[in-house]
Amino acid sequence: MHFHKLISDLKEQSDNKIVLLVSDGIGGLPMKTGGLTELETAHTPHLDALAKAGVQGLSTPIKPGITPGSGPGHLGLFGYDPLEFVIGRGALEAAGIGFEMQDGDVAIRGNFCTVDQNGNITDRRAGRIPSDESAKVVVKLRAVKIDGVEIFVEPVKEHRFVVVFRGVNLGDAVSDTDPQRTGVPPLEPVAQNDASKKTAKIAADFFNQAKQILANEPKANCLTMRGFAHKPHMPSYKELYGLKAACIAVYPMYKGLASFAGMELVGKPATLEEEIDVLESSWKDYDFFFVHFKYTDSRGEDGNFDEKVKMIEELDKIVPRIVALNPAALVVTGDHSTPAKMASHSFHPVPTLIFSDLARPDGCEQYGEKYAVTGGLGHFEAQYIMSLALAHAGRLGKFGA
Amino acid sequence: MHFHKLISDLKEQSDNKIVLLVSDGIGGLPMKTGGLTELETAHTPHLDALAKAGVQGLSTPIKPGITPGSGPGHLGLFGYDPLEFVIGRGALEAAGIGFEMQDGDVAIRGNFCTVDQNGNITDRRAGRIPSDESAKVVVKLRAVKIDGVEIFVEPVKEHRFVVVFRGVNLGDAVSDTDPQRTGVPPLEPVAQNDASKKTAKIAADFFNQAKQILANEPKANCLTMRGFAHKPHMPSYKELYGLKAACIAVYPMYKGLASFAGMELVGKPATLEEEIDVLESSWKDYDFFFVHFKYTDSRGEDGNFDEKVKMIEELDKIVPRIVALNPAALVVTGDHSTPAKMASHSFHPVPTLIFSDLARPDGCEQYGEKYAVTGGLGHFEAQYIMSLALAHAGRLGKFGA
Numbered sequence: 001m002h003f004h005k006l007i008s009d010l011k012e013q014s015d016n017k018i019v020l021l022v023s024d025g026i027g028g029l030p031m032k033t034g035g036l037t038e039l040e041t042a043h044t045p046h047l048d049a050l051a052k053a054g055v056q057g058l059s060t061p062i063k064p065g066i067t068p069g070s071g072p073g074h075l076g077l078f079g080y081d082p083l084e085f086v087i088g089r090g091a092l093e094a095a096g097i098g099f100e101m102q103d104g105d106v107a108i109r110g111n112f113c114t115v116d117q118n119g120n121i122t123d124r125r126a127g128r129i130p131s132d133e134s135a136k137v138v139v140k141l142r143a144v145k146i147d148g149v150e151i152f153v154e155p156v157k158e159h160r161f162v163v164v165f166r167g168v169n170l171g172d173a174v175s176d177t178d179p180q181r182t183g184v185p186p187l188e189p190v191a192q193n194d195a196s197k198k199t200a201k202i203a204a205d206f207f208n209q210a211k212q213i214l215a216n217e218p219k220a221n222c223l224t225m226r227g228f229a230h231k232p233h234m235p236s237y238k239e240l241y242g243l244k245a246a247c248i249a250v251y252p253m254y255k256g257l258a259s260f261a262g263m264e265l266v267g268k269p270a271t272l273e274e275e276i277d278v279l280e281s282s283w284k285d286y287d288f289f290f291v292h293f294k295y296t297d298s299r300g301e302d303g304n305f306d307e308k309v310k311m312i313e314e315l316d317k318i319v320p321r322i323v324a325l326n327p328a329a330l331v332v333t334g335d336h337s338t339p340a341k342m343a344s345h346s347f348h349p350v351p352t353l354i355f356s357d358l359a360r361p362d363g364c365e366q367y368g369e370k371y372a373v374t375g376g377l378g379h380f381e382a383q384y385i386m387s388l389a390l391a392h393a394g395r396l397g398k399f400g401a
Numbered sequence: 402m403h404f405h406k407l408i409s410d411l412k413e414q415s416d417n418k419i420v421l422l423v424s425d426g427i428g429g430l431p432m433k434t435g436g437l438t439e440l441e442t443a444h445t446p447h448l449d450a451l452a453k454a455g456v457q458g459l460s461t462p463i464k465p466g467i468t469p470g471s472g473p474g475h476l477g478l479f480g481y482d483p484l485e486f487v488i489g490r491g492a493l494e495a496a497g498i499g500f501e502m503q504d505g506d507v508a509i510r511g512n513f514c515t516v517d518q519n520g521n522i523t524d525r526r527a528g529r530i531p532s533d534e535s536a537k538v539v540v541k542l543r544a545v546k547i548d549g550v551e552i553f554v555e556p557v558k559e560h561r562f563v564v565v566f567r568g569v570n571l572g573d574a575v576s577d578t579d580p581q582r583t584g585v586p587p588l589e590p591v592a593q594n595d596a597s598k599k600t601a602k603i604a605a606d607f608f609n610q611a612k613q614i615l616a617n618e619p620k621a622n623c624l625t626m627r628g629f630a631h632k633p634h635m636p637s638y639k640e641l642y643g644l645k646a647a648c649i650a651v652y653p654m655y656k657g658l659a660s661f662a663g664m665e666l667v668g669k670p671a672t673l674e675e676e677i678d679v680l681e682s683s684w685k686d687y688d689f690f691f692v693h694f695k696y697t698d699s700r701g702e703d704g705n706f707d708e709k710v711k712m713i714e715e716l717d718k719i720v721p722r723i724v725a726l727n728p729a730a731l732v733v734t735g736d737h738s739t740p741a742k743m744a745s746h747s748f749h750p751v752p753t754l755i756f757s758d759l760a761r762p763d764g765c766e767q768y769g770e771k772y773a774v775t776g777g778l779g780h781f782e783a784q785y786i787m788s789l790a791l792a793h794a795g796r797l798g799k800f801g802a
Contacts, residue, residue, distance in 0.1 A: 029759070029761055030762060033454055033762075037761070058777075058779065062407075062800060063404060063407075063788065064778075064781055064785035064788055064789050064792075065783060065785060065787075065789040065790075065791060065792035065793075065797060066407065066411070066788060066792070066797070066800050067792065067797065067798070067799045067800065068799070068801060069799050069800060069801035069802040070801070070802065071801040071802055072800050072801040080616070082800070082801075083402045083404070083407065084402075086402060086801075089802070092801065092802055093802075096802075126726060221490075231802075249596070341687060342759070344799075345799055346796070347792040348761050349779075369762065369777075370762070372766055373763050373764070373776070373777050373779075374775050378779070378780075379779030379780065379781070
């Protein structure tokens with residue numbers, strides 16, 4: 001039996017609320033042998049109190065040794081096996097800029113490139129053209145018109161943009177046109193199945209019109225297209241868990257990922273304090289709240305240990321406001337580790353705690369990596385965080401008699 | 402998505418080197434309640450230093466409760482799910498004597514047996530005929546000639562030998578001829594599919610000619626054939642991990658298993674010290690080194706606790722020579738446990754440590770079973786040792802954006 005079928009069968013209606021507080025990239029490493037991690041270094045009296053009363057463990061985002069990007073990392077946290085539910089590059093890019101895809105849309109990641117007079121690529125990233133310059137060129141591409149299909153072209157960053165085709169019978173099995181090397185022209189978009197032939201034809205048409213429009217650009221005089229993708233088909237939080245779910249996040253990427261799971265995007269917070277304002281004001285309206293805190297990851301990516309420590313301490317300060325709302329289960333975790341030492345996402349498992357009246361005490365006195373190693377939740381895959389949260393919130397029935 | 406596809410997609414080129422030091426059967430048990438295991442008893446200052454600076458855990462070779470033979474045990478260590486990649490008995494036997502199979506070869510395990518004047522088996526193992534006697538009889542079987550097929554017959558041990566057919570269109574789906582009981586004649590080899598009909602016919606022909614040759618032997622006057630098998634089809638270390646891999650081992654079985662994974666067999670070491678000599682002299686030529694130490698298993702199989710302790714201490718002595726080479730990741734593990742108390746392989750999980758600059762400290766002060774229980778790697782399946790090793794060596798990219 002698929003685990004989703006089991007969970008969906010066992011879900012129970014309840015007023016018990018769940019908060020999933022995701023501190024992006026919270027897990028870390030000591031800078032030097034014998035040192036402490038960022039989380040172990042931070043002064044976190046409120047998180048430690050949750051750890052003492054609750055239960056913690058180490059969650060592996062994907063599988064041992066695998067470093068996740070934000071997409072697979074969050075899919076795991078949301079309860080979707082990230083190796084089963086793979087979000088196409090185009091859809092992830094669209095999510096990242098907050099573009100709301102509809103069923104049947106095909107999203108594509110576009111890259112500006114530079115070609116010579118023979119049409120051969122000389123720079124696959126058009127000299128990493130600055131975002132403000134690039135955005136102006138992207139707008140020009142909106143002049144492309146193709147019968148029977150609505151086309152959206154949206155800037156992302158530097159040489160990257162998103163193209164979305166909206167129409168009927170548009171398959172998404174189309175090959176990338178980026179040859180992955182210079183000295184050759186972009187490839188033709190080729191349909192990988194019959195259902196995608198129309199999409200491939202539209203893509204070829206788009207490319208030809210776009211090339212005319214770009215002909216006189218100094219750097220971005222051509223384009224490649226990658227990762228043709230539908231909106232991922234995932235069972236919603238309502239179907240799977242019986243949860244009316246809210247997403248409270250600042251950045252578009254996380255809103256996009258949450259919307260794939262059928263969460264409603266609530267409020268327009270710009271800071272962590274504002275996120276908690278939204279949580280408080282919408283408390284009565286939802287069963288589940290995904291609250292995303294970005295800056296632990298950002299400072300980790302910067303390689304700034306001390307600032308990441310500060311961000312964790314900022315997070316700690318808002319914990320009492322969440323606890324005051326009296327959730328049946330409060331989960332604190334991250335989508336992956338981002339050690340300042342590595343200045344990047346990493347494969348290390350993530351300290352994860354559940355604060356709930358049903359948590360079995362595990363003797364952990366604080367929240368942190370070295371405590372989580374021996375915590376009561378053990379070492380487990382992140383895709384089970386949701387079933388653990390539902391269980392601790394008393395929202396799952398018994399399997400079998 | 403299959404895990405191998407994921408790993409292969411994420412592999413990155415790098416000069417960072419990995420050493421997989423396998424101490425065969427290293428895990429153990431105390432001889433008496435309240436005692437220590439062999440590894441806990443051994444004085445291992447160098448391994449303990451690795452444990453202190455690195456991270457350890459317990460790896461389960463196959464699944465909880467399953468005792469592996471050397472074949473599945475090593476396949477797991479090498480990163481192949483041992484329940485998915487099953488090596489046929491004949492191919493394993495060929496690997497065990499260092500016979501280099503080619504693609505398309507069919508290897509078969511032969512057993513001498515004794516039959517009465519009616520051709521019915523009276524002893525399925527020909528009185529466990531001594532190896533030196535048996536080898537002479539095996540050589541006689543090389544007189545068998547069959548048109549269009551090259552035949553190799555090689556002694557193994559006691560009543561056992563290996564037959565290999567080399568030719569075109571030889572399927573390996575042929576039934577065993579060992580009836581698994583006495584009082585009846587050997588069975589006919591029967592093809593299980595059309596592609597194996599030729600092989601079955603050759604096997605029947607081989608049996609008839611061999612029976613003539615053996616007719617006057619006092620004990621080994623007949624034979625049975627089992628485990629018809631091609632060389633297993635496994636993605637190579639190069640394909641899977643992007644690793645140029647070396648096998649440094651004394652015994653043929655481990656060389657054979659490593660060669661199935663596409664590792665190159667380097668040097669002809671006869672002792673552990675010579676293995677490390679080979680490691681040092683070939684350090685520049687490979688990305689990955691599988692170094693196999695046999696005697697922890699051998700002394701465990703002998704039921705000799707004290708000698709197994711000594712072997713672990715021998716292993717400890719060479720650790721500084723490996724560390725001096727500065728591998729990006731050094732993994733120390735075993736393919737299974739071999740407790741002297743049981744004088745056999747066992748199902749107990751294996752203490753496994755990774756020494757690397759990216760290891761997250763776990764507070765373990767020594768290398769050993771009771772430390773590994775609460776180690777930072779947790780309890781995991783051996784098939785993830787390779788992804789963990791690659792990750793700790795900085796040789797895997799990020800999954801998704």
